[in-house]
Amino acid sequence: MEDGADEHSRIAPWAPPRARRRLAWLESALGGLDADGVAKAAGEALAGHLRRFGEDGIVLYAGTNTMSARARAACEPALASRPSMGWPGEKFQTGLEELDVLEVLAPLQVAAVMGGGFAEVRLQSATLANLACYTALARPGDTVAVLPEAAGGHASHHAQGAAGVRGLRVVDLPYDAGGFDVDHAALPGFLRAHRPALVVVGASLMLFPHDVSRIRAACDEVGALLVYDASHVAGLIAGKRFQRPLDEGAHVVTMSTYKSFGGPPGSAVVTRDEEIARRVSEAAYPGLTANYDASRLAPLAVTAAELAEDGPAYADRCLANATALAAALAGEGFAVVAAERGWTASHHVAVDAAAFGGGDEAARRLAAGGVFLSGIGLPGQAPGEPMRGLRIGTQEVTRRGLGPDAMRGIAVLARRLLIDAEDPAKVLPDAVALRRP
Numbered sequence: 001m002e003d004g005a006d007e008h009s010r011i012a013p014w015a016p017p018r019a020r021r022r023l024a025w026l027e028s029a030l031g032g033l034d035a036d037g038v039a040k041a042a043g044e045a046l047a048g049h050l051r052r053f054g055e056d057g058i059v060l061y062a063g064t065n066t067m068s069a070r071a072r073a074a075c076e077p078a079l080a081s082r083p084s085m086g087w088p089g090e091k092f093q094t095g096l097e098e099l100d101v102l103e104v105l106a107p108l109q110v111a112a113v114m115g116g117g118f119a120e121v122r123l124q125s126a127t128l129a130n131l132a133c134y135t136a137l138a139r140p141g142d143t144v145a146v147l148p149e150a151a152g153g154h155a156s157h158h159a160q161g162a163a164g165v166r167g168l169r170v171v172d173l174p175y176d177a178g179g180f181d182v183d184h185a186a187l188p189g190f191l192r193a194h195r196p197a198l199v200v201v202g203a204s205l206m207l208f209p210h211d212v213s214r215i216r217a218a219c220d221e222v223g224a225l226l227v228y229d230a231s232h233v234a235g236l237i238a239g240k241r242f243q244r245p246l247d248e249g250a251h252v253v254t255m256s257t258y259k260s261f262g263g264p265p266g267s268a269v270v271t272r273d274e275e276i277a278r279r280v281s282e283a284a285y286p287g288l289t290a291n292y293d294a295s296r297l298a299p300l301a302v303t304a305a306e307l308a309e310d311g312p313a314y315a316d317r318c319l320a321n322a323t324a325l326a327a328a329l330a331g332e333g334f335a336v337v338a339a340e341r342g343w344t345a346s347h348h349v350a351v352d353a354a355a356f357g358g359g360d361e362a363a364r365r366l367a368a369g370g371v372f373l374s375g376i377g378l379p380g381q382a383p384g385e386p387m388r389g390l391r392i393g394t395q396e397v398t399r400r401g402l403g404p405d406a407m408r409g410i411a412v413l414a415r416r417l418l419i420d421a422e423d424p425a426k427v428l429p430d431a432v433a434l435r436r437p
């Protein structure tokens with residue numbers, strides 16, 4: 001449908017060719033609408049999205065989730081445009097006593113479930129949470145040591161992202177690709193050589209826990225603070241599975257609130273250290289936000305409170321589904337990463353997709369058959385090689401009630417789409433049927 005379109009995009013004439021084709025097609029279909037036309041097009045897009053992901057699709061993208069019914073019921077978009085600046089009792093605006101309640105509920109619940117004493121919950125993304133840590137805990141020109149990109153080190157850890165925005169010098173931590181962790185033998189010497197202010201661990205692919213206490217011991221030798229980016233695994237941590245980074249010695253945990261945590265979009269920065277909390281709070285406001293979207297707070301508080309109650313059962317179901325899916329994929333003939341270690345200790349599974357043209361190509365083929373996920377770099381892949389892996393997260397299908405039998409069905413769909421190279425149009429109805437038995 002996008003083929004043959006004029007490849008000139010008005011929105012992003014600099015975008016790569018595939019994006020330019022898609023943009024140009026949409027721009028010609030959607031340009032010049034009046035207000036009714038815009039409302040209609042937006043409404044149809046929303047309905048289509050809700051049908052595709054909410055009803056029909058098998059969503060295995062690792063960085064998303066669906067909120068619980070109670071959390072959804074607590075969402076009120078009107079709050080998003082109510083600026084609420086400063087502390088309850090001493091706000092710039094008047095008449096916000098009800099928002100005060102939300103501003104207390106959310107940090108109390110999030111701090112408690114993550115095992116911390118303080119939670120900064122106003123920042124609208126984990127990228128900003130990381131930037132707040134860089135702002136609070138390092139100065140421009142300081143060094144931050146982060147996981148290499150092929151090991152899932154996030155853009156916000158690297159020079160092209162928030163670390164670079166803060167003017168930090170970024171160095172890659174020594175990494176043990178087979179151990180899926182920092183190279184612990186090399187770490188102390190590396191830290192002595194580079195003397196970073198901050199060490200950041202936690203990645204976009206988290207098959208196994210980090211040895212946090214060992215990394216902390218090496219950080220202590222050089223006076224570095226240890227930041228654990230729990231964006232992907234916060235829901236498991238809340239469920240007291242996988243690992244408890246603050247118990248194990250991380251100074252700070254940053255996290256996305258909408259991935260495995262399963263809440264509204266946004267982030268939290270959690271710590272036990274009052275001085276770190278004070279500095280992060282000042283970085284958040286007045287540093288990086290003024291109005292901060294208070295509509296996130298009620299669903300966030302509800303999500304955290306629910307995880308305190310049923311987080312362990314939810315985490316167990318996510319882990320069981322990940323293991324079942326990994327085993328089934330291996331059984332169908334896929335090269336599942338870390339077979340020698342039982343594939344995964346989290347809700348993530350990674351598949352080596354080099355045989356299918358890499359992670360991006362494989363993800364596109366799966367999407368045509370109703371299965372949605374993404375590519376990812378794999379630890380140990382050659383530098384410059386396109387993303388070799390497919391990344392799978394089981395958190396959303398778990399919340400939607402799918403269990404190990406459905407995971408075996410998903411592995412069959414993936415085999416038909418990728419290994420058998422069956423026509424995706426023939427597979428799609430079976431994917432929809434699996435989602436809605």
Ligand SMILES: *Cc1c(COP(=O)(O)O)cnc(C)c1O
Binds near residue numbers: 156
């Ligand atoms: C997703 C992710 C982030 C960024 O989260 P946003 O809320 O999208 O800004 C940061 N760090 C890691 C490790 C992530 O996976």
